[in-house]
Amino acid sequence: MSFLQLRALNKHYGSVKALDGIDLNVVAGSRTAIVGPSGCGKTTLLRLIAGFEAPDEGSITLDGTVLANGGSSVPAHKRGIGLVAQDGALFPHLTVAANIGFGMDRGEADRTERIAELAYIVGLDKAILKRHPHELSGGQQQRVAIARAMARKPRLMLLDEPFSALDTGLRASMRKAVAELLESAGVATILVTHDQSEALSFADQVAVMRDGKFSQVGAPRELYLRPRDRMIAEFLGDAVVLPARVDSGFAQCPLGRIAVDSTERRDTARIMLRPEQLTLKCTSREGMSGTPDMLFGEVVETEFAGSLCTVAVRLLNNADPPDAAAIGNTPLILKKPGMDAPTTGEVVRISVVGKAHLLA
Amino acid sequence: MAVADDHIRPTDPPDNTARRLMPLSVESVRPAPAVVAPSYGALKRSRQLPWMAIAAVAVSLLAMLPMAFIIWVAFQTGWDTVYRLVFRPRVGELLANTVLLVLCTVPLGIVLSVALAWLTERSDLPGARLWAWLSVAPLAVPAFVHSYSWITLIPGLHGLKAGVLISVIAYFPFLYLPIAAALRRLDPALEDAAASLGLGPWRIFFRVVLPQLRLAICGGSLLVGLHLLAEYGLYVFIRFDTFTTAIVDQFQSTFNGPAANMLAGVLILCCFVLLGIEVLVRGEERYARVGSGAARQSPPVRLGRTTLPCLLVPAFTALLSLGVPALTIGRWLVAGGASVWRLDEIGLALEQTLFLAVAGAVLATLAAIPMAWLSIRAPGPAQRLLEGFNYMVGSLPGVVVALALVTITVRVLLPLYQTLATILFAYALMFLPRAIISLRASIAQAPVELERAAANLGRSPLNALWATTIRLSAPGAAAGIALVGLGIMNELTATQMLAPNGTRTLALAFWAYSGEIDYAAAAPYALIMVGASLPLTWLLYVQSKRMAGR
Numbered sequence: 001m002s003f004l005q006l007r008a009l010n011k012h013y014g015s016v017k018a019l020d021g022i023d024l025n026v027v028a029g030s031r032t033a034i035v036g037p038s039g040c041g042k043t044t045l046l047r048l049i050a051g052f053e054a055p056d057e058g059s060i061t062l063d064g065t066v067l068a069n070g071g072s073s074v075p076a077h078k079r080g081i082g083l084v085a086q087d088g089a090l091f092p093h094l095t096v097a098a099n100i101g102f103g104m105d106r107g108e109a110d111r112t113e114r115i116a117e118l119a120y121i122v123g124l125d126k127a128i129l130k131r132h133p134h135e136l137s138g139g140q141q142q143r144v145a146i147a148r149a150m151a152r153k154p155r156l157m158l159l160d161e162p163f164s165a166l167d168t169g170l171r172a173s174m175r176k177a178v179a180e181l182l183e184s185a186g187v188a189t190i191l192v193t194h195d196q197s198e199a200l201s202f203a204d205q206v207a208v209m210r211d212g213k214f215s216q217v218g219a220p221r222e223l224y225l226r227p228r229d230r231m232i233a234e235f236l237g238d239a240v241v242l243p244a245r246v247d248s249g250f251a252q253c254p255l256g257r258i259a260v261d262s263t264e265r266r267d268t269a270r271i272m273l274r275p276e277q278l279t280l281k282c283t284s285r286e287g288m289s290g291t292p293d294m295l296f297g298e299v300v301e302t303e304f305a306g307s308l309c310t311v312a313v314r315l316l317n318n319a320d321p322p323d324a325a326a327i328g329n330t331p332l333i334l335k336k337p338g339m340d341a342p343t344t345g346e347v348v349r350i351s352v353v354g355k356a357h358l359l360a
Numbered sequence: 361m362a363v364a365d366d367h368i369r370p371t372d373p374p375d376n377t378a379r380r381l382m383p384l385s386v387e388s389v390r391p392a393p394a395v396v397a398p399s400y401g402a403l404k405r406s407r408q409l410p411w412m413a414i415a416a417v418a419v420s421l422l423a424m425l426p427m428a429f430i431i432w433v434a435f436q437t438g439w440d441t442v443y444r445l446v447f448r449p450r451v452g453e454l455l456a457n458t459v460l461l462v463l464c465t466v467p468l469g470i471v472l473s474v475a476l477a478w479l480t481e482r483s484d485l486p487g488a489r490l491w492a493w494l495s496v497a498p499l500a501v502p503a504f505v506h507s508y509s510w511i512t513l514i515p516g517l518h519g520l521k522a523g524v525l526i527s528v529i530a531y532f533p534f535l536y537l538p539i540a541a542a543l544r545r546l547d548p549a550l551e552d553a554a555a556s557l558g559l560g561p562w563r564i565f566f567r568v569v570l571p572q573l574r575l576a577i578c579g580g581s582l583l584v585g586l587h588l589l590a591e592y593g594l595y596v597f598i599r600f601d602t603f604t605t606a607i608v609d610q611f612q613s614t615f616n617g618p619a620a621n622m623l624a625g626v627l628i629l630c631c632f633v634l635l636g637i638e639v640l641v642r643g644e645e646r647y648a649r650v651g652s653g654a655a656r657q658s659p660p661v662r663l664g665r666t667t668l669p670c671l672l673v674p675a676f677t678a679l680l681s682l683g684v685p686a687l688t689i690g691r692w693l694v695a696g697g698a699s700v701w702r703l704d705e706i707g708l709a710l711e712q713t714l715f716l717a718v719a720g721a722v723l724a725t726l727a728a729i730p731m732a733w734l735s736i737r738a739p740g741p742a743q744r745l746l747e748g749f750n751y752m753v754g755s756l757p758g759v760v761v762a763l764a765l766v767t768i769t770v771r772v773l774l775p776l777y778q779t780l781a782t783i784l785f786a787y788a789l790m791f792l793p794r795a796i797i798s799l800r801a802s803i804a805q806a807p808v809e810l811e812r813a814a815a816n817l818g819r820s821p822l823n824a825l826w827a828t829t830i831r832l833s834a835p836g837a838a839a840g841i842a843l844v845g846l847g848i849m850n851e852l853t854a855t856q857m858l859a860p861n862g863t864r865t866l867a868l869a870f871w872a873y874s875g876e877i878d879y880a881a882a883a884p885y886a887l888i889m890v891g892a893s894l895p896l897t898w899l900l901y902v903q904s905k906r907m908a909g910r
Contacts, residue, residue: 052552053659076555077564083556089549093571102567103557145553152557 003028003188004049004156009058011044011212018044020212022058026156026188026205031179033191033199036209037235042192045209046158049190050083051076063155082154082187084162088145090133096144097129103152118147121181139170146178150185157182159191163198175202196236200224208232225274226261229360233272240273240332241359251356254315256295262358271356275334280313280348288316288347295350299342300331309341310334313348412738415730420746422727423753423789426764427628433621433767445622450606454623458602458630460520462588465527466581472528473535473580474573475673481543483670484660491674495536496901498681500893502850503530504593504871505886506681509688511597512879523600529681530594531587535580541904542576543569548658561661575642582638589630590757592853593871603627604759604853611763611857621767624760631755685890689883696880705869706884713865716855717845720787724795724844725837727788732799737808747796754793761790762854783858790854791844798843802836803829839899846896850889 002025009022018041026032034042047053049060054073059066062081067074090099100115108114119129122143133141142162149157159178163171179202182189193199199206200220207217216228227233230241244253244260246269251260253271255278260271280297288296297313312331332350342348434442445451473495479485480492498506507526511517546569554564592604603623610620663670693700731750734743765786769777776782806829814824852867859868870885 047552050552050556052555075560076552077558077560079556080558081556083553085549085553087549089547089553091550091553091568091571093574102554103559148553148557158556 002026003063005061007059009048010056011048012056017212022214024207024214024217026190029186029188030205031182031189031191031203032205032207033193033203034207034209035193035196035199038194040209041212042209043160046160046190046192050081050158051079080152080155082149082152082157084142084145084149084159086161087165088141090141090144092133095129096131096133096136099133099144100147100151102148114151118151122147123177138165139174142166142174154187157187157189159189161193164195200236208235226357227272230270233359238275238335240275240278242271244269244271246271246358255350255352258352259355260358261355264358270359272359273352273356277353278332278334279351279353280311280336280342282342283347283349285347297332297348297350299344299346299348302341302344304338307338308335309338311336311341313350316347412730412733416734416746419727419730420749423750423792426761426789427753427756429764429768430621430625430628430760433618434625437618441618442622445619446626451626454601454603454606457520457600458589461523461527461602462585464524465588466584468524468528469532469535469584470577470581472677473532473539476536476677477540477543479670479673481540482661483663485663485670486667492540493901494678494682495674496533497897498530499533500897501685501890503591504597504852505889506530506685507594507597508874508882508886509685512688512692513684518599520600522598523595526594526598527588531584534583535577537904538576538580539573542573546572551658578638578642582634585634586631586755589627590759592759603630604757607759607763608853620763624763627757627760635752635755689886692880692883693887696883700881700884709864709866709869709885712863713849716783716865717848720784720791720848721841721845723784724788724791725799725841728792728795728799732796732803735800736803750796751793758790758851758854761786762857766857778858778860780860783855786854786858787848791847794847795840795844798840799833799837802833805836806832843896846893849892
C-alpha cells in the first residue's frame with residue numbers, strides 16, 4: 001500500500017549514531033515533512049533515500065523495488081528520485097536552460113519545448129533561460145532546481161531545506177507553489193526542514209526527529225494538538241504546560257477544572273494547552289467578586305511586536321492547585337493579537353477553549 | 361585587462377623554480393579589491409596618491425622598455441629585411457617545433473594532472489598526502505636539471521618526443537596545483553544533484569566536475585605554455601630547437617644582430633597568442649559556488665580493487681620526475697667522489713649567487729611597492745590597465761628581456777654593458793610581476809583602517825604608513841623577496857647574456873660543466889639548487905592546502 005517504506009534504518013559515522021532505527025511509510029502522491037533540530041540526522045536520512053550513502057542496516061523500498069537492504073544499495077543515478085538541495089546546487093557553468101535539460105536525453109525530440117514548458121510550470125520567465133545561475137535571485141534559482149528535478153519525472157521528490165535561503169515572504173509563497181506543483185504532478189514528496197511551521201503547513205504527514213530517531217509521526221494537526229511529550233510540544237510551537245491531577249476526562253490544575261482528551265486517571269500528570277486556547281477578556285478587580293468559579297489574572301508585562309503581542313499574565317486566584325504556590329507566581333506567557341491586547345496592570349478573565357492534552 | 365584581472369600572469373622565467381612557484385598560488389592569494397573602503401579621504405588621496413601613481417607609471421614604463429625596443433628595432437630594420445628574416449624556412453621550422461611542443465605537452469600535462477589531482481583529492485588512495493606533496497616537489501628541480509638527469513641516463517635522448525617527455529615531467533605541477541585546489545573547493549552538492557538526475561559516475565565527471573576545473577586548467581596551461589616558450593637549458597641538452605634556443609644561438613654567433621631581434625619579435629607574438637587563447641577559452645563565466653553556506657566535504661571515492669593500478673599513476677610519475685633526478689645526481693656524486701666538491705669554487709659561486717639573488721630581489725620588491733600599493737588601496741580602471749601591462753611584459757621570456765638590454769646598452773649606453781647594474785635591472789624587470797603578487801597579498805593583510813587610526817592618533821602620513829602597513833606587510837614582503845631570490849638563483853639565460861665577465865653563479869657553473877660533459881663536476885651545483893628550492897616548494901604546497909581550507 002505505501003509507496004516508500006523505510007524499515008529499521010541504521011547509520012553510524014564512526015562512533016556517532018546518525019540514524020537509529022528509522023521506520024517510515026509514505027503514501028503515493030503524499031507530502032511528508034521531516035522536522036528536527038540541526039544535527040538530528042534528517043539530512044543523513046535524506047541522503048540514504050537519495051542513494052548517496054548506503055545504510056548500515058535496514059531497508060528502503062520504493063514502489064515494490066528494494067533500493068537498499070543492509071549494505072547493498074542501488075546507486076543514486078539509477079533510483080529515479082528527484083532532489084532539490086538547500087541552495088539549489090545549480091551547475092554554475094551551464095545556462096538555466098541547460099540546467100533544466102541536464103537530466104534529459106540529449107537526443108530527446110521536443111527537448112527545447114519541454115524545457116520551456118517546465119520553466120513555465122515553475123513560474124520562470126522565458127527570458128531567464130539564456131542566463132547563468134549567478135544572474136538569478138535565490139527564489140529563481142530554487143525554481144530552476146525544481147524544474148531540473150521535475151524534468152526527470154521522478155517517482156519521489158526530496159526537498160532538502162529548499163526554502164531556508166529565501167526571504168520570509170518569498171518562503172511562504174514558494175512553499176505553497178511547490179506543494180501545488182508537486183501535488184498536481186502526483187509526485188510523492190519528502191521535505192526536510194528545521195522550521196516547524198514550514199513542516200506543519202507543507203505536509204500531510206510530519207515526522208519529528210531527534211537524535212537519529214523519530215519521536216512521533218502523524219498528521220500536522222494531530223501532532224500539534226496531541227504531541228507525545230513536552231519536548232515535541234515545545235518544538236512544534238509555544239505551549240503552556242501545567243501540572244495536574246487527571247481523572248475521568250477532567251484535569252484539576254492551576255487554571256481550575258478543565259477538560260482533557262483522556263479518560264485516564266493519574267494523580268500527577270502534565271497537561272498541555274496551546275496559548276491560543278486561552279482567551280483573555282478585560283475586566284476589573286471589582287468584576288472578580290462573586291464569581292469564585294472564574295479565573296482571573298493580572299497583566300504584569302506586555303511586549304509589543306507588531307501583529308502579535310506577548311502578554312505575561314499572573315494568576316490572581318486559582319482553584320485547588322497541586323502546587324499552587326509555585327504556579328501562581330509564574331506568569332503565563334501568551335501571544336495575543338497586538339490590536340486589542342491588554343495593557344500592563346489590567347485585570348483579565350482567563351478562559352480555556354477546547355480540551356487540554358495529557359502529556360506522556 | 362581581463363588577462364591580469366583574476367589570474368596571475370606568470371612571469372616567465374627561463375629556468376627556475378622559484379619563479380615558477382609564485383604564480384600558482386596567485387589565484388587565491390589575490391585579495392579582493394573590495395578591501396578598499398570607498399570613503400578614502402579625499403585629502404589623503406591628494407597627498408599620497410600622485411606620488412605612488414607617478415612611481416607606478418615610471419616602473420611600468422621601464423618594464424615595457426624591452427618590448428618597446430624590440431618593436432623599435434623592427435621598425436628601424438625596415439620592412440624588407442624583417443620580411444626576409446622572418447619568412448624563411450628556419451623560422452617555419454622553429455615555429456613548427458615550438459607549436460608541436462606546446463600542443464603535445466599541454467594536453468598530456470592536463471591529463472596527468474587531472475588524474476593525479478583526482479586520486480590525491482577525491483579518492484581513498486593510500487598515502488594521498490604523500491603523493492600530493494610528491495606531485496608538487498618536481499618544482500624544486502630546475503628544468504635544465506631534469507633534462508641533465510635524463511640525458512646522462514639515456515644519452516641518445518633527443519628531439520620532440522624527448523622534449524615533450526621532460527617538459528611534462530618538469531612542468532606538470534603547474535597544472536596539478538591549481539587543479540587540485542579547484543577539486544578541493546568543488547561543491548559536492550553539484551555532484552549529488554547530477555547523480556539524482558540520473559548520471560553515472562563517469563558522466564558526472566565529464567559533465568559536472570571537469571567543466572568546473574576549466575579555470576584552473578586554463579591558468580595552469582598558460583603557465584606551462586609560457587615556460588615552454590621561454591625554456592632554454594632543457595632543450596639544449598636534448599638538442600631540440602625552439603625560438604629561445606635559436607635566439608641564444610643567434611646571439612652567440614652574431615651578437616645582437618637583427619636576426620636575433622626578429623626571432624625575439626616572433627617569440628613575443630607567440631606569447632601574446634597564448635595569452636589571447638587563454639582569455640578566449642577561459643571566457644567570462646563564473647565558476648564559483650552559487651548559493652550560500654559552507655560546502656560540505658565530499659566523502660572520498662572508494663577505489664576498491666583498482667587501488668593497486670591507481671597507485672601506479674602517482675608512483676610512476678614520482679619515479680620519473682623525482683626518482684630520475686635523484687638517481688642521476690646521486691650517481692654522479694658517487695662517481696665524482698670528493699674531488700667534485702671544489703669548495704673554493706663552489707663557495708665563490710654560492711657567494712656570487714647569493715649576492716645577485718638578494719640584490720635583485722630587493723630591487724624587484726622595491727620596484728613593486730607602488731604598483732602593489734595602488735592595486736590594494738586605490739584600484740581603478742587605470743590601475744588595472746597598468747597592472748595588465750605589467751603582467752603582459754612579465755610573461756616575456758628572459759631571453760627577450762636580456763636581448764633587448766644587450767641591444768640597448770651596446771647601442772645607447774655602452775658603459776653599462778655587462779655590468780652589475782644591467783643584470784640587476786634585468787632581474788627586477790623579469791621578476792616584477794611575482795614581487796607585485798607577493799606584496800599585494802601582504803599589503804591586503806594590513807587594513808587601511810589601521811593606517812587611518814594611526815593618522816587619527818597624530819602620526820604624519822608617512823609615519824602612519826610605516827607604523828602600520830609597512831610593519832604588517834613585512835613578513836609577506838620577506839617571503840616575496842625569498843621567492844624572487846630563489847628565481848634569480850636558478851636563472852640561466854639572462855644571467856648568461858648580461859652578467860659581467862667572470863660571473864659564475866651556481867646555474868652558470870652547472871651549465872659550464874655539463875656543457876663540457878663533465879657531468880660529475882656539475883652534480884654538486886645541481887644538488888645545491890635543488891636543496892635550496894625544496895623548502896619554498898614545501899611552503900607552496902602547505903599554502904595551497906591552507907587556502908583550500910584544510
